[in-house]
Amino acid sequence: MWDFETEPDFQEQLDWVEGFVRDEIEPLDLLFGDRAYQSPSPALQKTLDPLKQQVRDRKLWACHLGPELGGQGYGQVKLALLNEVLGRSTWAPVVFGCQAPDTGNAEIIAHYGTDDQKRAYLEPLLNGEVFSSYSMTEPHAGADPTLFRTRATSDGDEWVIDGWKFFSSNARNAAFLIVMAVTNPDVHPYQGMSMFLVPTDTPGVKIERNISVGGEREGMHALIHYDHVRVPADHLLGGEGQAFVIAQTRLGGGRIHHAMRTVGMCQRALDMLCERALSRETKGSLLAEKQFVQGYVADSYAQLTQFRLFVLYTAWQIDRYHDYKRVRKDIAAVKAVMPEVLHDIVQRAVQVHGALGVSDELPLARMWMAVPAMSLVDGPTEVHKVTVARQVLKGYRPAEGLWPSEHVPTKVEEARTKLAELVESEVGNW
Ligand SMILES: Cc1cc2nc3c(=O)[nH]c(=O)nc-3n(C[C@H](O)[C@H](O)[C@H](O)COP(=O)(O)OP(=O)(O)OC[C@H]3O[C@@H](n4cnc5c(N)ncnc54)[C@H](O)[C@@H]3O)c2cc1C
Numbered sequence: 001m002w003d004f005e006t007e008p009d010f011q012e013q014l015d016w017v018e019g020f021v022r023d024e025i026e027p028l029d030l031l032f033g034d035r036a037y038q039s040p041s042p043a044l045q046k047t048l049d050p051l052k053q054q055v056r057d058r059k060l061w062a063c064h065l066g067p068e069l070g071g072q073g074y075g076q077v078k079l080a081l082l083n084e085v086l087g088r089s090t091w092a093p094v095v096f097g098c099q100a101p102d103t104g105n106a107e108i109i110a111h112y113g114t115d116d117q118k119r120a121y122l123e124p125l126l127n128g129e130v131f132s133s134y135s136m137t138e139p140h141a142g143a144d145p146t147l148f149r150t151r152a153t154s155d156g157d158e159w160v161i162d163g164w165k166f167f168s169s170n171a172r173n174a175a176f177l178i179v180m181a182v183t184n185p186d187v188h189p190y191q192g193m194s195m196f197l198v199p200t201d202t203p204g205v206k207i208e209r210n211i212s213v214g215g216e217r218e219g220m221h222a223l224i225h226y227d228h229v230r231v232p233a234d235h236l237l238g239g240e241g242q243a244f245v246i247a248q249t250r251l252g253g254g255r256i257h258h259a260m261r262t263v264g265m266c267q268r269a270l271d272m273l274c275e276r277a278l279s280r281e282t283k284g285s286l287l288a289e290k291q292f293v294q295g296y297v298a299d300s301y302a303q304l305t306q307f308r309l310f311v312l313y314t315a316w317q318i319d320r321y322h323d324y325k326r327v328r329k330d331i332a333a334v335k336a337v338m339p340e341v342l343h344d345i346v347q348r349a350v351q352v353h354g355a356l357g358v359s360d361e362l363p364l365a366r367m368w369m370a371v372p373a374m375s376l377v378d379g380p381t382e383v384h385k386v387t388v389a390r391q392v393l394k395g396y397r398p399a400e401g402l403w404p405s406e407h408v409p410t411k412v413e414e415a416r417t418k419l420a421e422l423v424e425s426e427v428g429n430w
Contacts, residue, residue, distance in 0.1 A: 010078055013058060017085045021092050024051055028091040034217050036091045037099070037131060038173045051095050052128055062097040062126050064257065065110060071126075076315035080260040084308075087264025097128050101169055104254040105132040105178055108195070108246050112238035121176055121197055130175035133200075135168040135224060136247065142166070143380050145180070145247070146189040150226060152181035152196060159183075159196060159236065161204075161229040171222035172210050174200050179226065180243045193243035197235045204229035214369045252324030255335045255378045259311045262338050262374060265367055266304050266345045272364065273300060273349040280352075287352060296348040307341045310334055329391035332384040339375035346371065 006014065028036075032044065040048055055061050063079050065071025074082075079098075086092040093099035102125055109122040124130045141147035150163025161181055171177060177198045184192040198205065204227040210219030238246050274297060277288035287293045314330040321327060346367045350357035357364050375381045403410050416423055 006081060010074075010081070013060060014081055014085065016058065017060065017082060020054070021085055021089050025089050025092045025095055029089050033090050036094050037170050037220065039131070048095065052097070055096050060096060062106070064098045064103045064253070065106060065126075075319040076256065077312060077319055079257075080263070080312050080315040083257060083260035084264040084267065087261030088268045093261070094128070097126065098257075100254060100257060101134045102132050103257055104250040105134055107253050108178070108250045109197075109237065111249055112195075112242070112246055113197075114234070116234065117197060117237065124175070131170055131173045133168045133171040133174035133177045133222070134250070135165040135171065135177045135179045135198075137165065137167045139164055139166040139223065142376075143383050145193070145244070148180060148182060148189070148193065150179070150181045151185075152179075152183050152194060154183075154233070155230075157233045158230045159233060161196060161198065161226045161231065163226050165222075165224045165226065167211065167221040168224055169221050171200065171207060171224060172220070176200055177205070177224075178237065180247065181226075183240055187241070190244045191241045194240050195237040195243045195246050196231060197237050198226075198229060198231055202229050202231060213373060215366055249324060251378050252318075252328065252331055255331050256311070256314055256318065258374060258378065259307075259334045259338050260315070262342055262370075263304070263308050263311055265370065266300075266307070266342055269342075269346045269349040269364065269367055270297075270300050270304055272362070273297065273345070273352050276349075276352050293352060296352060300345045300348055303341050303344055307334075307337060310337070329388055332387040332391070335378065336381050336384040336388060339371050339381060342367070342374060343371045 028047075035044065052061070059072055060082065062071040063074050063082055065073075067073040082096070083093075083098070086096055086098070106122060106125050109117060109125070113122060121132070125132055136145065136148075138148050138150060140149070148163075150161065150165060152159045152161045161179060163181065165179065168177060177200060179196045179198050180193055181196060182189070182192055183194040186192070206225040206227055208223045208225050211221045211223060212219040213221065274288075277293050277297060278286060280287045288297075310330070311334055314327060314334050317327045317330060318324065324331065346364060350364045350368065353362060353364065356362060359365070399405050401410075
């Protein structure tokens with residue numbers, strides 16, 4: 001069954017979310033946009049608590065997780081529809097308990113954590129009491145994790161972690177880090193790396209500096225030196241050597257969630273483009289009446305609709321198979337096209353707004369910076385395209401003979417043989 005309709009009950013929820021984000025959360029974006037991922041001040045907490053409570057009362061808190069993992073169990077399709085709205089705002093994912101990188105971190109603790117780890121790390125994360133950070137990329141290697149060098153060695157009933165990590169987002173505000181480290185250098189990295197839960201205040205965790213990406217006022221992405229960091233043996237997440245399996249679980253969800261929020265960002269840019277086209281006059285007519293601008297509107301609408309349907313279809317497959325690996329081709333394809341769609345739509349919106357478009361008086365320049373970030377975060381576009389190509393090619397075989405299987409003269413010959421009698425009888429009629 002194919003069905004492109006939203007259940008009426010959930011549509012009602014979405015309508016409520018639209019109004020709630022616009023009226024209650026966007027003012028926070030405008031005044032405190034750079035504080036969304038920090039521990040809130042008591043005054044900010046007082047404002048946030050009732051907002052979060054409203055979200056909980058509507059059963060919309062932490063929608064990315066199934067009920068067995070502490071979430072609502074709506075599934076990825078409904079999460080996609082919700083994230084389209086939340087993706088327009090900086091604070092909204094925090095107020096709804098589904099902000100990156102905490103969503104992916106919660107997901108892997110829920111999947112692989114022991115009961116004690118869930119109590120200590122997952123519960124406060126799901127309650128929105130703390131933030132977390134994912135510490136995988138290293139200064140010398142990112143896209144190829146087999147090159148990672150950060151080392152964890154077993155010492156009695158402790159692990160000792162040594163090495164450097166780069167771009168650990170929000171480490172400065174995180175209560176704990178999930179760190180990927182080599183535990184057995186003598187086997188293939190796929191079996192020789194493990195994940196660790198490391199409280200940020202553990203001695204030896206040294207944030208050397210916080211790196212900002214274009215436009216951020218404060219650096220959010222930490223360069224961390226793990227200098228003889230000791231954690232108890234039970235801080236290993238999942239089994240020893242399981243880091244790659246855990247990372248795939250995390251990144252599968254993380255990538256599609258980025259795409260869901262990007263749909264929201266693109267829609268916002270398209271809304272701005274259309275409003276401007278209908279508001280600005282030049283050379284005797286509205287921009288909306290110029291064919292170039294009509295082309296921008298039509299191309300943007302078509303690209304966004306294609307992308308949105310692809311995201312929803314991929315989300316539907318995740319709900320259906322509950323297996324990121326089985327859906328990896330489409331997750332990778334969605335991730336690869338995401339920055340391109342965002343680029344094209346934001347670029348047209350900027351262009352139609354002229355000088356105002358590039359200024360900081362509109363959110364477009366900030367959206368523009370998300371383009372390169374989205375083509376790197378959770379793996380570069382090139383790597384995802386390689387994954388897509390490999391998966392697609394698995395469904396094909398080489399041509400058996402000299403000619404391609406669609407070679408017309410060869411096929412005509414085969415058809416002649418198959419229909420020899422008919423050809424014979426029809427000769428006279430040709
Ligand atoms: C905003 C942002 C937030 C991030 N947050 C986190 C985080 O919280 N935790 C974390 O661990 N990391 C994080 N990262 C890091 C991110 O995961 C890496 O940037 C990404 O994996 C690429 O690694 P790299 O930057 O080292 O680039 P490299 O691995 O050095 O790659 C550089 C370029 O080389 C090319 N390339 C690489 N591999 C291939 C290939 N196989 N085929 C063809 N071309 C290739 C691509 O053009 C690629 O962009 C974040 C990055 C950004 C931008």
